[in-house]
Amino acid sequence: MPFLALRVPTHQGEEPVIEAYPDFQAGHVLDLGCGPADIPIRLLRALPTCRVTAVDASEPMIRLATEAVKAAGLSDKISLRCERFQALSLDEPADATISNSLAHHIPNPLQFWYRLKQLTKPGGGVLVMDLLRPESPEAARAIVDQYAANESPILQRDYYNSLLAAFTEDEIAAHLAELNFSRLVIDVVDDRHWVVMGRVY
Numbered sequence: 257m258p259f260l261a262l263r264v265p266t267h268q269g270e271e272p273v274i275e276a277y278p279d280f281q282a283g284h285v286l287d288l289g290c291g292p293a294d295i296p297i298r299l300l301r302a303l304p305t306c307r308v309t310a311v312d313a314s315e316p317m318i319r320l321a322t323e324a325v326k327a328a329g330l331s332d333k334i335s336l337r338c339e340r341f342q343a344l345s346l347d348e349p350a351d352a353t354i355s356n357s358l359a360h361h362i363p364n365p366l367q368f369w370y371r372l373k374q375l376t377k378p379g380g381g382v383l384v385m386d387l388l389r390p391e392s393p394e395a396a397r398a399i400v401d402q403y404a405a406n407e408s409p410i411l412q413r414d415y416y417n418s419l420l421a422a423f424t425e426d427e428i429a430a431h432l433a434e435l436n437f438s439r440l441v442i443d444v445v446d447d448r449h450w451v452v453m454g455r456v457y
């Protein structure tokens with residue numbers, strides 16, 4: 257059973273699947289920037305013996321997440337917290353930390369990785385995914401046209417802006433190096449996403 261089989265919510269049904277940490281069966285997983293809790297719910301369905309702390313700074317998002325978690329019958333397994341990850345404190349560090357599509361929202365990326373290390377126990381697994389910044393605004397426009405052509409104008413604009421706010425592979429690699437994360441590696445998994453995987457010590 258995979259630790260994570262994340263079907264990443266994207267546009268036009270494009271949902272890359274990522275599997276990692278096949279030895280991880282149970283434990284406390286922290287999701288930073290959980291949004292409507294789609295990923296925690298999928299994770300719990302795959303690994304029912306886990307529990308998840310799912311954190312999001314947006315109250316409306318946490319309200320949506322609360323409804324979704326309740327509808328999934330997982331209220332006892334998923335603890336939702338409306339907090340900024342910057343100020344989050346846990347009773348004890350998580351066994352593993354995940355985060356999808358949060359990094360491009362963050363003005364200080366080093367703070368994100370630093371907090372991720374603080375919130376994850378030594379040796380804990382990490383799986384972080386986000387958009388990859390295209391080489392030019394024209395390339396970003398081409399990605400929007402390719403993957404979000406049928407979305408509403410507001411969603412298309414949001415996707416375009418998110419692509420331009422995202423980090424490059426070299427930038428993320430530099431952030432990891434600056435914090436001496438020798439056991440985390442970045443991989444570019446398709447034309448618009450990167451993934452960082454590994455363990456924090």
Ligand SMILES: C[S@@+](CC[C@H](N)C(=O)[O-])C[C@H]1O[C@@H](n2cnc3c(N)ncnc32)[C@H](O)[C@@H]1O
Pocket residue numbers: 265288289290291292293294295311312313314317339340341342355356357358361
């Ligand atoms: C693009 S959504 C991704 C949601 C979810 N991870 C997913 O893949 O479906 C990014 C989320 O990060 C949240 N967010 C932004 N800044 C945050 C912060 N400083 N701390 C916690 N959550 C934050 C936003 O409210 C939003 O719900």
